[in-house]
Amino acid sequence: MYKIPGHHHISMITKNASQNNHFYRNVLGLRRVKVTVNQDDPSMYHLFYGDKTGSPGTELSFFEIPPAGKTYRGTNAITRIGLLVPSVESLHYWKSRFGEYGVHHGEITSYANHPALKFEDPEGLRLVLLVSDGEKVKHWETWEKSEVPVEHQIQGMGSVEMTVRRLDKLASTLTDMFGYTEISRTEDEAIFQSIKEEVFGEIVVKYLDGPSEKPGRGSIHHLAIRVKNDAELAFWEEKVRTRGFQSSGVVDRFYFKSLYFRESNGILFEIATDGPGFTIDGDIETLGEKLDLPPFLEDRRIEIEENLKPIEE
Template identity: 35%
Template sequence: MTSDFEPTGGIHHVTALASDPQRNVDFYTETLGLRLVKQSVNQDEVHTYHLFYGDGIGSTGTSMTFFPIEHARQGRVGSGQVQTVAFLIDPDAVEFWVERFSALGVDYAAPETRGDETVIPFRDPDGLHLELVAHPDAPAGNPWEHSPVPDAHQIRGFFGVTLALHTAGPTADLLEAMGYARVGDIDAARTRFRADGDLGFVVDIIANEERGRGVPGAGTVHHVAFRVPDDDTHEQWRQALIARNLNVTDVIDRKWFHSIYFREPGGVLFEIATENPGYTVDEELAALGTNLVLPEWLEGRRSEIESKLTPLDISRPATMEADQ
């Protein structure tokens, strides 16, 4: 597939499945120091939260989101899924994060070298496979002033994702059409693709024909979204994907962006989302994430929806101050 229009500009957001919503908030805000930039609900299952985390201003390319389903079954990562989500940090932040993870009892592994990067593998409380990638191209970012993590060491946004597939070929072709150039083999198992831009610019593929299919559930990724600048480019991509015989949805208004969804040839659910209007379309910047917000088409059901959601405590205990 080739195109005469703008390629996707990297990762827009990644959405994963979790279990306990309060535990999810505590880990991503208190441990990782991300900002809760939006409290809403899964628009396809409105009695489940949709929680969005990001940098200090909710920038595109920094947003890790979750559908936390209380008492959800545990998922199993396998073929046809995102295997790992990787965040960018500054190279000087590695020691800080190792010490922080150790002090807070996070499930992590010792830093390892992968090409010119230092990688800290870790898992969240639901077992989601995550990495901190210390990369020389990490941007300065937009730190969150109330984070328990010092500005210089805060997560800057996405580095990328690793896809677990049976075979790489058709997916590799699609990624190249989307603007991810093939870099080559990083190691014996991993093939890298890189886009322009400074956030969400890497997709790695690990292909293994003998690996079993993944099982959705807590601790697995639901989908990965790639960003485009505007609605015109969005529609052009939709038509291009239809021409490729991929089963693409109609455009869906998610209030903060417009979305289309499809399964790439290896089975991973992809989304293409617009950069605008963004998270401040319905909240002031200073108030992001402080209240449950609903798109106007769900506002009439607010009382019903709120009655089915467990209230969240989003106040951060002063136990890990930013000067530690």
């Protein structure tokens, strides 16, 4: 039985790539590791931010959809992203930094049993900084050119929150199919870990009845979880199919291979391989500085570039 080693990446919707680029690079201090396009719709940017190389478990990705309207919050959605920082001192650093940059944030509190600081990006995407207690993503690499000091840099993804009508259905998918461990449960919340006692594979599931979320700018499209290679991806594809979920089948995204499915509440999961990674078509020093296209789109480069609005650096 293979184990899911944690999160791979998480994908969101932004209305404005330039504003998004400023916030995640200049305010959060992440590295923009890839500027590419949505492979299913090359008219829109697909931006990735993460550590020095965009290691699995550190990647935040955004599709730019300029007509995107407001997100109407509701249930059956991924509703918050946890980002790991090294210490409680880091939370105080970030609280001060958020005040300096006018970032909407709360007070230092706790979230899923971790010291925490909730905040939102300019489009209302809900995030929370969590103290990792040394539990950074194991292969996280320092980005030396970040504006954030190394001792306070974001070290990858932590708890990801999902809000659903049928908590037990999602719980069953996570535990029975993927082998997650349920580490706590109350009447309206349960916490699951892909590797026990490691927060970088943690999923917090909250119960909420009512209308489903209507996605827009600042909403979360899907969570991708990690597998090591093609053989493991094939194993999970069979598990998904046997469970009765409809799967996209394996899709070659060039930077990794993936499959997609929706669980019983409609939450979209991606299962993605660790490699080959973002250095397959670029060197480490210049990652994210130009538009990269997968080989099957390269012959359309001129057309694609003409349709994209330049990102303000």
